Amino acid sequence: MHATLPLLVETDFPPLGRRRLDTLQVNVGYVCNQTCLHCHVNAGPTRTESMTRETADQVLEYLAASGATTLDLTGGAPELNAHFRHLVTGARSLGARVIDRCNLTILFEPGQEDLARFLAMNRVEIVASLPCYTAELVDRQRGEGVYERSIAAIRILNGLGYARDGSGLTLDLVYNPQGPTLPPSQEKLEADYKRILGDKSGIVFNRLYTIANMPIQRFGSTLVSKGQFGEYMRLLRSSHSDANLDAVMCRSLVSIDWRGYLYDCDFNQMLGLPLRIAGKARPHLRDVMSRDLDGNAIAVRDHCYGCTAGQGSSCGGALA
Numbered sequence: 002m003h004a005t006l007p008l009l010v011e012t013d014f015p016p017l018g019r020r021r022l023d024t025l026q027v028n029v030g031y032v033c034n035q036t037c038l039h040c041h042v043n044a045g046p047t048r049t050e051s052m053t054r055e056t057a058d059q060v061l062e063y064l065a066a067s068g069a070t071t072l073d074l075t076g077g078a079p080e081l082n083a084h085f086r087h088l089v090t091g092a093r094s095l096g097a098r099v100i101d102r103c104n105l106t107i108l109f110e111p112g113q114e115d116l117a118r119f120l121a122m123n124r125v126e127i128v129a130s131l132p133c134y135t136a137e138l139v140d141r142q143r144g145e146g147v148y149e150r151s152i153a154a155i156r157i158l159n160g161l162g163y164a165r166d167g168s169g170l171t172l173d174l175v176y177n178p179q180g181p182t183l184p185p186s187q188e189k190l191e192a193d194y195k196r197i198l199g200d201k202s203g204i205v206f207n208r209l210y211t212i213a214n215m216p217i218q219r220f221g222s223t224l225v226s227k228g229q230f231g232e233y234m235r236l237l238r239s240s241h242s243d244a245n246l247d248a249v250m251c252r253s254l255v256s257i258d259w260r261g262y263l264y265d266c267d268f269n270q271m272l273g274l275p276l277r278i279a280g281k282a283r284p285h286l287r288d289v290m291s292r293d294l295d296g297n298a299i300a301v302r303d304h305c306y307g308c309t310a311g312q313g314s315s316c317g318g319a320l321a
Contacts, residue, residue, distance in 0.1 A: 023069055244321060
């Protein structure tokens, strides 16, 4: 695995400051039932890092203390963490919106037979990975047979009301490019997804999010191995738009790792760039229970151009 942080340190990315905190994005661990080529977390079945109950309780305590309105759960496959359901029910009892970053095939893993019903019962919003509408490209990026299992999972979710008119149950899909390119128009691609998946498989979803691949961890290492890292960074930098700076997710989100340490975003977490707090080199949940982060400077490096290139990219899809 090639480390990419040394290649990203020198940057002229514009300085950014925090606003009012709205979202806690919590990475509950790196255990996953898939090993995807574009994964910026380097998650997989052989990883063992996983959040404890003590840290999960600290997340819920901070959710209440901070006034944040959204708990965004990610991984790995977040559902494989033993305390995933505790986090969901705890956040919902606080009145928070809950998002599950789901890879869809997790619904067929042993012990997850009732997962879809649990998510629906707790009105969890699902953001699901489906990097293309063709089996060949999905299986190439995510593993053999993933496409068919993903379609089967969406059918189950649709059967429970997800993405059906009037249900209030949201199912969004995520597209990632297959290589070192920028995503196409989110609006046009969403229309293509809905038409093709609807006609071919009879499934429905709410929104499509297009997300640029970040030059870090597994994807970044692959770029280095192929001699494409510099070219990709030139693409991101040359495609930067100042108009996207106002909407980048790090302004109103904090990223929390499986041990309870805080970062400005999930990408900084993977690079080991902690959130900046005076007197704390590496702030933990314990350090911020009564602290207002509004106005804090955000740690930026060259990878930040991945969020402002072209139409922009965030965990909520295109910015422009």
